[in-house]
Amino acid sequence: MKVTICVGSTCHLLGSRTVVDRFKALVEEHHLTDKVELSGKFCMGKCGEGVCVTIDGVTHVIQKDQADEFFEREILAKAV
Amino acid sequence: MNDERFIDTGYISLLKHGEQLCGDRVIFTSNENTRIGVLADGLGSGVKANILATLTAQILATMSVGGMSVEDCVNTVVRSLPECSVRRIAYSTFTIIKIRDQRYVELTRFDNPHTIVLRDGKNHEFEYRSRLIDGKPIYESRFEAQVGDVFVVISDGVNFAGLGGAYPFGWGRDNVIRFLEAHYDPEMPARRIACTLAEECLRLYEGMPGDDTTIAVMRLARPHTVNLMIGPPSSADLDGTMLNAFFAQPGERIVCGGSTNKLAARYLGKELTASLDYCDSDLPPMYHLEGVDLSTEGALTISRVLEYAGEYLSGTQLHPRWEHGRDGAAQIARRLFEKATDVNFFVGCAMNPAHQNPKLSLAFGAKFQLIDKLSKRLEEMGKRVTVRFF
Numbered sequence: 001m002k003v004t005i006c007v008g009s010t011c012h013l014l015g016s017r018t019v020v021d022r023f024k025a026l027v028e029e030h031h032l033t034d035k036v037e038l039s040g041k042f043c044m045g046k047c048g049e050g051v052c053v054t055i056d057g058v059t060h061v062i063q064k065d066q067a068d069e070f071f072e073r074e075i076l077a078k079a080v
Numbered sequence: 081m082n083d084e085r086f087i088d089t090g091y092i093s094l095l096k097h098g099e100q101l102c103g104d105r106v107i108f109t110s111n112e113n114t115r116i117g118v119l120a121d122g123l124g125s126g127v128k129a130n131i132l133a134t135l136t137a138q139i140l141a142t143m144s145v146g147g148m149s150v151e152d153c154v155n156t157v158v159r160s161l162p163e164c165s166v167r168r169i170a171y172s173t174f175t176i177i178k179i180r181d182q183r184y185v186e187l188t189r190f191d192n193p194h195t196i197v198l199r200d201g202k203n204h205e206f207e208y209r210s211r212l213i214d215g216k217p218i219y220e221s222r223f224e225a226q227v228g229d230v231f232v233v234i235s236d237g238v239n240f241a242g243l244g245g246a247y248p249f250g251w252g253r254d255n256v257i258r259f260l261e262a263h264y265d266p267e268m269p270a271r272r273i274a275c276t277l278a279e280e281c282l283r284l285y286e287g288m289p290g291d292d293t294t295i296a297v298m299r300l301a302r303p304h305t306v307n308l309m310i311g312p313p314s315s316a317d318l319d320g321t322m323l324n325a326f327f328a329q330p331g332e333r334i335v336c337g338g339s340t341n342k343l344a345a346r347y348l349g350k351e352l353t354a355s356l357d358y359c360d361s362d363l364p365p366m367y368h369l370e371g372v373d374l375s376t377e378g379a380l381t382i383s384r385v386l387e388y389a390g391e392y393l394s395g396t397q398l399h400p401r402w403e404h405g406r407d408g409a410a411q412i413a414r415r416l417f418e419k420a421t422d423v424n425f426f427v428g429c430a431m432n433p434a435h436q437n438p439k440l441s442l443a444f445g446a447k448f449q450l451i452d453k454l455s456k457r458l459e460e461m462g463k464r465v466t467v468r469f470f
Contacts, residue, residue, distance in 0.1 A: 005356070007356070007365055007377070008338040008364070008377065009337075009338070009377055009378055009379050009380050012363075012364040012377065012380060013380070016364075017358060017362070017364075020356050020358075024356070038356060039353075039354070039356065040353070040355055040356045040367075041354060042338040042339075042341070042342060042352065042354060042367075043338045043339065
């Protein structure tokens with residue numbers, strides 16, 4: 001599963017770093033390093049409402065404090 | 081043979097232990113053909129010394145830029161300085177160094193320690209002529225500089241380092257020269273030369289300088305161009321024009337901003353990638369694009385470079401944050417402040433919709449203001465700067 005997080009200016013200001021850090025930690029915690037590939041991505045053109053996260057080509061816009069909840073719902077549930 | 085030259089300048093002041101203000105003052109300035117450095121050391125320390133040194137340095141720098149004679153400069157300083165109520169004298173020592181056409185050096189000194197000149201990494205002795213101006217002995221020297229020459233202007237706090245401790249009267253000029261020769265590296269930027277010597281002084285003073293200690297360095301270097309592109313052009317029709325202009329320039333290339341990097345990647349036919357390594361910084365991570373030297377995020381990174389530029393010019397930090405950092409701003413800062421002699425900005429004028437978002441700390445026109453301020457800062461550092469808009 002390929003998960004990309006936007007590291008452009010706007011997403012950065014809206015907390016992409018928090019999302020990256022939480023995802024990295026959660027991937028480790030759930031022993032998913034060989035199943036989930038995390039990488040950075042450039043602006044996906046949906047700036048301003050939250051942090052843009054793409055899972056296998058589908059873009060989601062999330063708030064930084066929803067990172068854990070989102071991870072469980074969209075990544076953990078589908079990766080295991 | 082290409083004999084193009086450039087003058088790299090940098091300085092550092094260490095405060096006398098317990099003081100909040102520096103009694104030494106350095107000003108670098110230029111007119112069309114001359115780069116000027118002034119170091120003034122005000123009598124005493126703290127507020128009084130700071131006022132004396134600031135006034136003296138400012139008068140000397142302003143008058144020298146205007147091409148006034150040494151006599152006029154000294155006269156004006158003598159008549160303008162306020163008298164110390166305790167000592168009944170108005171006093172600030174000074175050194176003025178002028179380098180015309182990157183070649184002709186004129187040194188003028190009143191009561192400051194001898195300026196040290198390194199040529200090919202070795203101490204270069206030169207003749208001084210002395211005369212009295214307003215009853216004050218002024219030492220003057222003129223000679224022709226060579227590429228690689230390093231001029232080290234110091235306040236007496238440098239020679240006195242170690243006083244009362246390792247050295248009863250301070251480590252002295254001969255040891256300062258030996259230290260500079262031993263640490264000579266032809267590629268070392270002026271500011272680092274100053275900081276390396278300051279670090280040793282601080283060590284000799286055991287972390288508590290007994291006097292304000294200032295080192296101002298001017299160095300004759302070969303030119304080095306850095307080109308920085310930020311923002312897509314105002315219209316897509318101009319993409320080719322901007323990219324052609326940017327990639328036609330010799331020198332290093334830095335591309336800032338996600339969309340701008342995408343344009344450059346398409347132009348080069350290379351893949352653009354973003355890392356998730358935050359390099360212990362709160363800035364967005366670095367990008368990577370084959371064919372350019374640095375690829376980074378835009379507005380946030382450049383705002384940080386601007387902060388670093390202010391710190392560079394303040395001459396108060398021995399170990400600035402940008403000196404070793406791996407983040408984009410630190411890497412840009414090192415290239416612009418320490419390597420570049422010429423900086424060309426290529427600024428695309430497209431409005432970035434993200435900068436309009438009231439939830440974010442970016443304002444409309446942020447990019448233009450940033451580049452405008454940064455180019456002014458770089459000019460203060462003595463760099464030749466051009467800005468082109470697309």
